[in-house]
Amino acid sequence: MHDLMHQGPGGLYPVAGLLVGLLVGLTGVGGGALMTPLLIVMFGVHPVTAVGTDLLQAAATKAAGSSVHGISGTIEWRITGRLACGSVPAAALTILALSFGLSGAGAPHAISVLLGLAVIVTAVALLFRGPLLRATAAHSVAMPDYVVARLTVGAGAVLGVLVTITSVGAGALGVVALAFLYPRLPTPRIVAADIAHAVPLTLLAGLGHWWLGTIDWPLLGSLLLGSLPGVVVGSLLATRVPDGVLRPVLAVVLVLVGGQLLR
8 A cells, every 4th residue: 555655646645745735825834734744644654754755845845835925926035034044043953963863762752742742733823823813912013123033033943943853833833923923914925924934944954854864755756746736726826715714624633633643
C-alpha cells in the first residue's frame, strides 16, 4: 500500500496535497497543521521525515500562493520582513540544535507530542481568534510602531523554532499574531503577509532537514503534484469564500488530528 501511494497521480498523496493546498490558499492555514499529522497518522510516515518533507512541500506551495497574492498587490512586505528577521535566524539555530538531538530513541515520540500540542493550539487560535482579538484590541491599537516592530520580530523568532521542529505554526498562529499586532490591517492582507513570510522560513527549515537527511523525495514530489495547483486555486478564491465557514470546520479537524498524535 505504501509503495502504491508513492506512484504519483494514482496514489493518495497528490489528493492530500490538493486538499491542503486549497486550504492554505483560502485561509493561510492548514499546511503543516494538517499535512504533517496526516502523513504520520494516516500514512505511517516517520515523524521526523514527515516534518522535513512537509517543510519543503510548504515552501513550494506557499511560494506559489504568495506569487498570486503578490500579483494582486496584497502583500505587506514591511511586515513580512520583520517576521523574517526573527524567524530565519531562529530556524537556523534550531536546525543546529536538532542535529545533536535527532539520534535519540525518544526523538520521534517527542516530535509527535510537540506536533500534537502545536496542532491543538492552532485549532484554539483558529476557533477563538475573534474573541481573543476583540479582548486585546484596545491595547494593540495603542502600541507605538517601534514596539509593534520588536514584537513582530519576536513573534517571528517563536514561529521559526516551532515551525522547524513541527512544521506547524506559520499559518494560524502567524495570522493571529499579525491580527493582534496590526488590528487595522484587512484579513486578506494579513493572510498574504503570513503566506509570504512562510516561504523563506519553510525553505530554510526544509533545507536544514535535507542537511539532516530527513527528506523523502518521492513523497515530496507526489504531494507537490496536488498542492501547487491547489494553492493557486485557493488563493484566487480567497476573497470569495466566507472565512467564518472554513475556520470552525478546520479547527474541529485539527483537534481530532492533534488528539491522535497525543495518544
